[in-house]
Amino acid sequence: MKIGIVGGGFMGLVLAHEISKTDATVKVFESDSQLGGLATHYDYGSFIWDKYYHVILPTDEHLVSLIKDLGLEDQLQWRRSMTGYYVNKQFYSFSSSKDFLLFPPLSIIDKMKLAFTIFYGSKINDRKKLERITVKDWLIKTGGKRTYEKFWSPLLIAKLGESHERVSAVFIWTYIKRLFQARSSAAQKEHMGFVKGGYKTVFDRLEKLLIQKGSKVITKTNVTDITENPSGGIDVAYEGTKEHFDKVIFTAPLNILEKVSGPNLVSISNGKQAVEYLGVICMAIITNKPMTPYYVLNLADKEVPFTGVIGMSSLVDIEQTDGKYITYFPKYVTSNHNYWSKSDDELTSIFMNGVQALYPDFGAEHIVSSHMHKAFKVQPLQVLNYSDIIPKTTTNNPDFFVVNTSQFVNDTLNNNSVVSHVKDFMKDFKKELAPTK
Ligand SMILES: Cc1cc2nc3c(=O)[nH]c(=O)nc-3n(C[C@H](O)[C@H](O)[C@H](O)COP(=O)(O)OP(=O)(O)OC[C@H]3O[C@@H](n4cnc5c(N)ncnc54)[C@H](O)[C@@H]3O)c2cc1C
Structure with a gap:
């Protein structure tokens, strides 16, 4: 099973890490020149630290457990x-x-x-x-x-x-x-x-482990089109190339999803108010x-x-x-x-x-x-009745999934919720992503 992941932020890489534990092969596409998205690092001149501030709380049990799983305890x-x-x-x-x-x-x-x-x-x-x-x-x-x-x-x-x-x-x-x-x-x-060393330590380790498992992680690669292939699976277009995948998981914000995928694949706001x-x-x-x-x-x-x-x-x-x-x-x-x-x-x-x-x-x-x-x-923005306006994980096509932070209904934006969201997704769809195990 060949799986494409759009977005090399924390969600995309944690997802890739979990999928790489199965028989499936993974390829992660990141448009930026470095991995990490909002949790990426920045060169402050004489040292490197997170671009935006990040902290871990003692109650972040899923995140702490991932850090242990990565061997960074x-x-x-x-x-x-x-x-x-x-x-x-x-x-x-x-x-x-x-x-x-x-x-x-x-x-x-x-x-x-x-x-x-x-x-x-x-x-x-x-x-x-x-x-x-x-x-x-x-x-x-x-x-x-x-x-x-x-x-x-x-x-x-x-x-x-x-x-x-x-x-x-x-x-x-x-x-x-x-x-x-x-x-x-x-x-x-x-x-x-x-x-x-900040979140750079975490992303460096994630990337290293993914490569060891035979997965691919590519930066400076902007996905411009995601379409369904008439014979099954999903085609991903980037930098003048089109590549076929058995399944594709989209992790970036919804405005990008709207831009790169057609309404046949996913109806983002289901005709309701859009996520802001x-x-x-x-x-x-x-x-x-x-x-x-x-x-x-x-x-x-x-x-x-x-x-x-x-x-x-x-x-x-x-x-x-x-x-x-x-x-x-x-x-x-x-x-x-x-x-x-x-x-x-x-x-x-x-x-x-x-x-x-x-x-x-x-x-x-x-x-x-x-x-x-x-x-x-x-x-x-978790406005009134927010859970009614978010996109579902599953889409109009059984081979295309959306897994992103707009789907957090029980939590604020944080990396513990990212890990927990990925774990929930794997619980529900692991069999479809890796049918042999
Ligand atoms: C100021 C600030 C402070 C924060 N503080 C904390 C904190 O203290 N603790 C905590 O746990 N969390 C904190 N967070 C939240 C944390 O950063 C997020 O939970 C996490 O980064 C979300 O990751 P993501 O992968 O879902 O999204 P993103 O980081 O947005 O990743 C999406 C990725 O997709 C890529 N992409 C977009 N379009 C394309 C395309 N067409 N093709 C290929 N790639 C594409 C983007 O470049 C990006 O790398 C903070 C965030 C901010 C901004």
């Missing part, structure tokens, strides 16, 4: 992490039970309401009900308006930008389950992890002194041009980043945001003004370099 490192809030021009830690009790922006009553929302949210099992109410309405209903404005709203803005009011309560439910369980119950302190994606504009700054003690700083300040501050070097030892500190400043934006029409220099100047306002003690002498990263299709 000894490269997985866990560190104590801190979360901060910037409210009323002040920084507050929100990293332990003590911080929670002392958090000045919320009164004791607000804190009780907040604790109730987290406890109540973590006990909910019926996603469908949460899909019918907006996250804002649900949070205000369970925890009150003040708790929403002072605590939840900055966190939602950091994750979803201005679109946060349009998503359903599923978003915060999955977030509560994933993030608040990251605190170890014994110490009630957060711990987060990363693989030594948020993009991210993210400045990374390399400095010669630490910028922030927090891994995540949530910002409750509409004047700041980005939606959060991610202090990667608060987790990763600076020996891994050539003795320098790396901090990311992301902003999640819709596809019609005016930031997309700005040049990198213009965006850098806007973001740097925000950095100056937050960290006035930071001067040009502390900044080694700055890098502006942009990705147009990142986070599928």
Whole structure:
């Protein structure tokens, strides 16, 4: 059985890794010059680290199990992490039970309401009900308006930008389950992890294992057409060539699927509303002194041009980043945001003004370099009744499958869900992909 996988991001490669354990042969097509998609690496001059920030949580059981399966367990490192809030021009830690009790922006009553929302949210099992109410309405209903404005709203803005009011309560439910369980119950302190060398280590290992199994992984290869072959199977067109496969699995975002496959193969929105994606504009700054003690700083300040501050070097030892500190400043934006029409220099100047306002003690002498990263299709927006508008894994053709992040209905966008999604797919379709085993 010959299987083609379109997309050499984490989904495509994890899928290829699992399929390569069967008798099937796999070929992965990646349009970019390097593997990894949104989780790819970047050369920051004197060291290589993730283009966008990535962290592993102790609750990421599927991801941790994959890392062990790849033989990278000894490269997985866990560190104590801190979360901060910037409210009323002040920084507050929100990293332990003590911080929670002392958090000045919320009164004791607000804190009780907040604790109730987290406890109540973590006990909910019926996603469908949460899909019918907006996250804002649900949070205000369970925890009150003040708790929403002072605590939840900055966190939602950091994750979803201005679109946060349009998503359903599923978003915060999955977030509560994933993030608040990251605190170890014994110490009630957060711990987060990363693989030594960043995600490059993971992609390098995946690629090496795939090649050892006889699979092919090709970069700089843009798939332009996916069509059904009248005698069965699927044809994939790329770079002036057409190649036949018994089965093809598509893993890239839905706008690409629309472009490369015809309606005969897959009807993406089934005549309903289309899945909308948020993009991210993210400045990374390399400095010669630490910028922030927090891994995540949530910002409750509409004047700041980005939606959060991610202090990667608060987790990763600076020996891994050539003795320098790396901090990311992301902003999640819709596809019609005016930031997309700005040049990198213009965006850098806007973001740097925000950095100056937050960290006035930071001067040009502390900044080694700055890098502006942009990705147009990142986070599928989990709007009301989202599960009704996503494409199914199976399509109009039994040899063509769609396996991508738009299909996450019980989770936010993260790599643990990628691994779990691949495992579910393999459970359902392994026999069809590799009938001999
Ligand atoms: C700012 C940011 C922070 C994040 N933080 C975390 C985190 O802390 N923890 C975590 O677990 N996850 C995090 N994530 C999410 C994580 O990056 C994603 O879960 C993961 O990268 C999704 O992988 P994917 O393969 O599904 O999609 P993608 O990475 O989008 O991969 C799709 C691939 O398809 C390729 N492609 C597109 N069109 C074609 C074509 N026509 N032909 C061939 N190839 C094509 C693309 O180039 C791309 O490589 C973060 C993401 C971002 C953007």
